[in-house]
Amino acid sequence: MVEAKRVGVQISNRWIVKEVSFTIEPGQLVSIIGPNGAGKSTLLKVIAGERALHHGHVQINGQDIRNHPSSEIARLRGVLSQQLHLPFSMKVIEVVMLGRYPYRKKETNAQSRLIALQCLEDVGMASFENRQMETLSGGEQQRVHLARVLTQISIENSTKNRYLLLDEPTASQDITQKYRLLSLLKYLCKEKGVGVLIILHDLHLAAQYSDQILLLKNGSALAYGQPQKVLSRHRIQEVFDLPEDIYAGTFNNTIQGLVHPLSFF
Amino acid sequence: MSTPIQYIETNNKHWVLQDLLGILMSRKGLTIALLLSMFCSLFVGAYVVPFSEFYTSLIEWFYGEKGIASDPFLYMLIYIRLPRVVLSVVVGGGLAAAGAAIQGLFRNPLADPALIGLTSGAMTFAVAGIVFASLFMEIVQSFLGYTLITFLAFIGSLLSTLLVYWLATKKGRTSVTTMLLAGIAVTALGGALTGLMTYFSSEDELRDITFWTLGSLAGVSWQMLAIIIPMVLIAISILLFYAPQLDLMLLGEQEAAYMGSNIQQAKWAVIGGVALAVGACVAVSGVIAFVALVVPHLIRLVKGPRHHNLILSAALLGGVLLLLADMFARTIIAPAELPIGIITALIGAPFFIGLLLKKRDQLW
Numbered sequence: 144m145v146e147a148k149r150v151g152v153q154i155s156n157r158w159i160v161k162e163v164s165f166t167i168e169p170g171q172l173v174s175i176i177g178p179n180g181a182g183k184s185t186l187l188k189v190i191a192g193e194r195a196l197h198h199g200h201v202q203i204n205g206q207d208i209r210n211h212p213s214s215e216i217a218r219l220r221g222v223l224s225q226q227l228h229l230p231f232s233m234k235v236i237e238v239v240m241l242g243r244y245p246y247r248k249k250e251t252n253a254q255s256r257l258i259a260l261q262c263l264e265d266v267g268m269a270s271f272e273n274r275q276m277e278t279l280s281g282g283e284q285q286r287v288h289l290a291r292v293l294t295q296i297s298i299e300n301s302t303k304n305r306y307l308l309l310d311e312p313t314a315s316q317d318i319t320q321k322y323r324l325l326s327l328l329k330y331l332c333k334e335k336g337v338g339v340l341i342i343l344h345d346l347h348l349a350a351q352y353s354d355q356i357l358l359l360k361n362g363s364a365l366a367y368g369q370p371q372k373v374l375s376r377h378r379i380q381e382v383f384d385l386p387e388d389i390y391a392g393t394f395n396n397t398i399q400g401l402v403h404p405l406s407f408f
Numbered sequence: 409m410s411t412p413i414q415y416i417e418t419n420n421k422h423w424v425l426q427d428l429l430g431i432l433m434s435r436k437g438l439t440i441a442l443l444l445s446m447f448c449s450l451f452v453g454a455y456v457v458p459f460s461e462f463y464t465s466l467i468e469w470f471y472g473e474k475g476i477a478s479d480p481f482l483y484m485l486i487y488i489r490l491p492r493v494v495l496s497v498v499v500g501g502g503l504a505a506a507g508a509a510i511q512g513l514f515r516n517p518l519a520d521p522a523l524i525g526l527t528s529g530a531m532t533f534a535v536a537g538i539v540f541a542s543l544f545m546e547i548v549q550s551f552l553g554y555t556l557i558t559f560l561a562f563i564g565s566l567l568s569t570l571l572v573y574w575l576a577t578k579k580g581r582t583s584v585t586t587m588l589l590a591g592i593a594v595t596a597l598g599g600a601l602t603g604l605m606t607y608f609s610s611e612d613e614l615r616d617i618t619f620w621t622l623g624s625l626a627g628v629s630w631q632m633l634a635i636i637i638p639m640v641l642i643a644i645s646i647l648l649f650y651a652p653q654l655d656l657m658l659l660g661e662q663e664a665a666y667m668g669s670n671i672q673q674a675k676w677a678v679i680g681g682v683a684l685a686v687g688a689c690v691a692v693s694g695v696i697a698f699v700a701l702v703v704p705h706l707i708r709l710v711k712g713p714r715h716h717n718l719i720l721s722a723a724l725l726g727g728v729l730l731l732l733a734d735m736f737a738r739t740i741i742a743p744a745e746l747p748i749g750i751i752t753a754l755i756g757a758p759f760f761i762g763l764l765l766k767k768r769d770q771l772w
Contacts, residue, residue, distance in 0.1 A: 191666060217668025227659055230515040231713040244656055244670045295667060 144168055144204065144337060145190065145220075145306055151198025151363075152185055161362045162199070165355070167338040169304050172329060173187050174349045175342045177359035183342045185309055186359070190340060191308050204304055217245040220306040221292030225314055227287070230275055235287050236272045239263055242294030256292045258397065261300060262293040266327060282320040285312065286327065287385055293331070303336035311342050321345065325352045349372050358382060433710040435717070438724035442497065446730040451486060451491045453738045457481055457489075474771075487630075495628045495636070496734045497727035499689045500699055502640035502731030504726025506685040507700025508707070508718045509647045510569075512654040513678050514582045517705055517763060521565070521686045522697035524587055525594025529568025530561040531692035532598040537561075537615050539605045554632050554691070558639065568594045569683050581660070620694035623749025625734050632692055639688035644723055646681035650674045651715035658713060696749050698756020699726055705763065 145167040152160040159399045160182040175183045187193040190201055192208040201208050203219045221242075229238070236259060243255035263269050266286045276284060289307075296305035307328070313321040325348055329395075331337045343349045349356055351371065356373040358366040360382050364371040379385065431437050448686045465481045503521065510526075511519045517611035521527050538561040570593060576587035602621065606614055619626075647654075653674035665671050689696070703726045707718055730748070733755070738747040 193665065212668075213665070213670070214668040217666070222663075222666040224660075224662065227663065229658055230518065231708055233658070233713055237712055237714060241655055241659065242667070244652060246653055276416065 144202075144304075145191060145340070146202045147186075147199070148201075149199035150186065150189055150196055150201060152189060152194065153197040154180070159362050160189065160196075163357070163359070163362075163364045164199075165357050165364070165367050167306060167340050167355075169336045169338050170332050171354040172332050172339045172341065172352055173355045173357065174353040175359060176349050177365075180361075181359040182362040183359055185287060187222075187308055187310050187340065187342060189226070191220060191222045193222075203306065214245050217295060218298065218305075219296065219310055221295045222308045222310070222314055223285075223288055223292050225312065226281065226309055227288060233276050234272075235263070235276060235279070236243065236260070237276050238276055238287055239291045239294050242291040243265045245295065255294075258297050258300065259290070259294050262290040262297060263287070263329065265293060282316065282323065282324045285324065289327070293335075295335075296337075301336075302331070304338075305336075306338045306340065307331070309339065309341040311344060313343065313345060313348065321348060328352070346374065346379065354392070420689045429710050433707060433725070435721055435724065438721055438728065441728050442724050442731075445495065445728050445735075446493050447521040447729045449735050452735050453489065453742070455484065455743075465469055469657025470724065471750045482693030491630055492625055492734070493731065494633055495625050495692060496730045498633070498637055498640050499625065499693045499696065500703075500726035500728070501687045501723035502643065502726075503696060503700045504703035504722040504729075505644050505647055505719045506682045506689075507726075508715065508722040509650075509654060509678050510682045510700075510706035511704055512657060512673065512713070512715055512718075513682075514573075514576070514587060515660070516582060516584055516587065517708075518701070518760075518767070519587065520586060520698060520701035520760075521682070522695060523701070523760075524572050525568045525598065526565045526572070526683070526686045527690050527695045527697070527704055528563035528595040528598030529571075530687045531620055532601045533560040533564025533567075533696055534558075534691055535602050535605050535620065538608045538613050538616060539754075550718040555635055558635050558688060558691040559692035562639075562684055565686040565690065566680065566683035568598075569679050569686075573679065610768065619747070620690075622747035623694040623696040623752070625693050625730075625737075626745065628692060630693070636688045636692050640685055643681045643685035644719065646677055647719050648716060650677050650681070650759070651719060654678065668691065694747075694749065696730070696752050698728060698752045698760065701763075702756050702759050703729060705759075708761070 147166070148164050149162045150160055150164070151158055151162055151185060163182075163186060165173065172265065175186065177183055185194060189196050192201075192211075192213065203216070208216055208246065239259040239262060240252075240255050242262070243250065243258065247254070260269070263272060266326050268283065268286050268290060271279065271283065271287070276287065279287065293302060296302055296307070298305075309328075312324060316324070327340050328341065329352055332339055351370075354371050355368060356366070356370050356380070357364055358373050365382060366378060432441070451459060451462070461481055462485065465479050469479065469482055474655055480491060506521055507519070508523060510524075511517055513519075514524075534557050537557040572590040573582075575590040576582050602617065609617060653664065653669050653671070656667055656669050657671070657674070659667075661671050704718060704722045707721045707725060709720060711717055730752075733751045734748055737748045737751050740746060
């Protein structure tokens with residue numbers, strides 16, 4: 144379990160994140176939503192152990208992240224950023240095997256390869272093993288990177304009690320790719336026991352796929368809980384400064400679910 | 409149904425070529441190529457040594473009938489040609505390994521130590537060493553003099569690496585344009601300072617300086633090698649040690665940090681290792697451009713960009729290429745010889761243009 148308790152981050156005497164608390168259970172998908180500048184990325188970096196926090200604490204599986212070296216944290220959580228550009232041509236399997244970096248002193252190349260292949264299969268890219276990265280589409284490349292991050296948190300072929308943190312992975316993707324990615328993440332949660340924390344801009348996606356939603360504005364958590372409770376029409380209009388007519392009716396439909404969460408995978 | 413069959417056949421031919429290249433570019437293949445070209449290189453030059461003569465001389469020396477100094481063949485082989493062959497291997501290997509590492513660090517295949525000003529920085533400091541040391545004391549030709557010049561060349565390349573890296577990198581991302589422009593600026597500054605110093609130099613020093621700016625492997629002694637070889641070996645060991653971190657940096661600094669690697673430490677170590685290799689090579693052989701650009705690119709094409717293999721293979725192939733280039737430089741206008749920098753530039757510059765053409769879309 145990832146437990147964030149009253150997390151606060153300060154930049155030049157201003158609180159970017161204020162007293163935010165939430166938890167990610169294994170097998171859960173938790174999304175962070177909120178307008179630009181709400182402190183979403185900062186919060187994700189704090190959970191990832193990349194950024195110092197000035198208040199509260201973050202624990203992964205009961206251990207405070209500040210007391211652990213980065214190599215140990217790397218085995219507990221993987222972070223996937225937006226589109227990555229590789230400077231040199233690389234095979235898919237080579238990219239995925241980079242994920243075994245934290246275990247490089249303990250296992251052979253052949254062992255790493257097996258785990259990498261397993262993770263490629265988990266993201267549905269098993270047949271792409273020997274393809275060059277630049278011949279893949281943007282969505283496929285992202286799934287390869289997802290496999291790399293999974294490889295990073297796989298211990299003895301299990302990703303139970305491990306966590307994935309994703310910063311706006313659906314930015315600049317079309318609707319099919321967005322649903323595919325979220326279906327895949329949902330599958331990894333349900334079948335592999337991974338806990339996922341994801342920053343989303345698309346409220347429809349958040350409504351359909353999340354187990355818990357954290358709504359941030361100006362660094363504070365305005366609401367935290369199940370989608371039905373957090374995404375009330377009134378609150379959305381208030382947080383995102385939307386005129387009444389744009390969002391009228393939309394959320395009543397999506398929360399019941401237009402697309403089945405696993406239908407794209 | 410003839411089309412699919414034809415397709416498979418052409419595909420097969422392609423694979424045969426790939427397999428051959430794969431064997432040649434493997435570390436075993438490259439080691440054999442290196443040993444072969446070292447052997448050939450020993451017997452080719454302005455003065456051709458027939459192998460039979462060498463063999464009888466060697467036997468005579470072995471049984472104590474003749475000393476090395478009294479036998480012209482052996483003397484030439486051991487004090488002139490062998491050091492030069494060893495130097496080619498060390499300089500080619502050192503430059504190519506440094507190129508492989510700096511390209512990984514800058515995340516860019518166009519980062520050649522000569523193009524981004526590292527060699528120029530090393531040269532400027534080395535020339536300053538020659539000119540100013542001789543103004544005050546007469547030790548330049550001694551052992552200590554070489555050490556001093558080598559050390560200064562290291563400092564020069566270190567400073568220019570730091571300058572270029574600082575200019576071109578912002579928030580863990582390196583801009584190609586800024587990197588190349590910073591290289592131009594550093595090279596221009598280095599050229600100007602070197603030019604200025606030629607006016608303070610004596611006739612002999614001027615010859616040394618010219619020889620440096622064009623790049624040459626001539627006139628090397630075992631004493632110089634004794635300084636250079638350990639430096640290059642240490643540099644390559646440092647780079648190999650940080651090879652896994654360089655692999656991660658292909659994904660970007662932020663990603664590498666997320667994967668649990670100590671990026672800052674790796675970065676400084678790689679910069680230090682590259683500066684050490686480039687400084688050592690420039691101190692003995694001057695500016696030899698493009699080896700560091702061409703060699704890692706060739707290895708990457710066949711074997712991919714994983715740095716452990718890349719750095720080792722680049723060191724081997726760099727040695728082979730420089731040996732071949734040097735053989736050419738020694739024989740084409742024999743008994744005179746071309747500066748080797750001219751030959752590497754003749755091969756490397758068109759290669760660089762080809763690389764630019766290929767990368768043009770990404771650079772815009």
